[in-house]
Amino acid sequence: MEEKNATLLTEFVLIGFLYQPKWKIPLFLAFLVIYLITIMGNLGLIAVIWKVPHLHIPMYLLLGNLAFVDAWISSTVTPKMLINILAKSKMISLSECKIQFFSIAISITTECFLLATMAYDRYVAICKPLLYPVIMTNGLCIRLLILSYVGGLLHALIHEGFLFRLTFCNSNIVHHIYCDIIPLFKISCTDSSINFLMVFIFSGSIQVFSIVTILVSYTFVLFTVLKSKSDKGVRKAFSTCGAHLSSVSLYYGPLLFMYVGPASPQADDQGMVEPLFYTVIIPLLNPIIYSLRNKQVTDSFAKMLQRNVKVSY
Structure with a gap:
């Protein structure tokens, strides 16, 4: 009977962050503008x-x-959050919940590997400039990109597989802005200790690996820059690395707190600031950071706009 009842809960309520009803429309418009700028900024960067x-x-x-x-x-994350802000019902089905988590797990893990790969690229460019065209070829870059996406997919599949062992019978209230696994573990009727352990082992290992790669790469970069007697070389090194370091520092703080900190089912409910920061704010800031701090990108974007204006006339 208990197992039968456990299968009855196939829908969840995404609570999100709490706000007064009068803030509904302003919040919706604010997050809509942020989302549109995020998409235009990132797709614009890709187009350039x-x-x-x-x-x-x-x-x-x-x-x-x-x-x-x-x-x-x-x-x-954002489209569903926008719908929930306006809708009276904040329901999401179990299948939608699993799909949303699967998508966010792939993308977040892939971004960790990408940031580590970008740090290695800067290490080779600054510490081994003469060998850079030989070491960091487009072929190697594509292979590293494929590995990043495959790593993200495999990591997501592991947690998605363990998610299927859980049943939900007591509560369907998810205290989060999207269907993340930590809040789901906390309302599961099944013992989720193994799931928590898998999150701690795999998510922790991936973050430690990527953070160590970034720290080691930039330690060598720092020593190389300090040895350089050229002011121009120092400025160029800091300009090419500054944007990446800004992105890394913004990204890993909330992520470490979210997935490595809560290592037990008894951990307190997490606030909404951290997930909101790395799923909504950081994707907005990254194209701005990289565009403003990279002269080649800004010059190329300006030239592309000029060509488009001339074509239109």
Whole structure:
């Protein structure tokens, strides 16, 4: 009878963040504007890299894929959040919940690997500049990109598979802005200790690997820059690495807290600031950070706009 009742809960309520009713329309409009700017910014960055031949090098191929993943993350979370802000019912089916988690797990994990790959690319470019065209070829870059996406897919499949062992019979209230597995574990009727352990092991390992790769790469970069006697070389190194370091520092803080911190079912409910930050705000900021701090991107974008204006006339 208990197992039969457990299968009855096939819909969940996404609580999201709490707000007063008078803030419904302003919040909807604010997040809609953020989403539209995010999509236009990231797709615009991809278009510039795609259209300009001299940007078809590893550094910009990686940046274009980062923009794609940022648009993916935002599109997985924001549209449903916008619907929930306006709708009286905040229901989401179990199948929709699993699909949403699967999508966010692939994209977030892929972004971790992409950020690590971008750090390695900067290490080779600055520490081994003469060998950079030989080491960091477009072929190697594409292979690393494929590995990043495959790693994201495999990581998502592991947690998605373990998610199927859970049943829900007592509560269908998900205290989150999207269907994440930690809030689902907390309302499961099945013992979710194994699931928590898998999250801690796999998510923790991926984040440690990517963070260590980034730290080691930039440690070598720092030593190389400090040894350089050229002020121009130092400025160029900081300009090419500054955007990536800004993106990394913004990304990993909330992510570490979300997936490595809550290692037990007894952990307190998480706030909404962290998931909102890395699923909505960071995808908005990344194209701005990389565009403003990269002269080649801004110049290429300006030239592309000028050509389009001339064609239109």
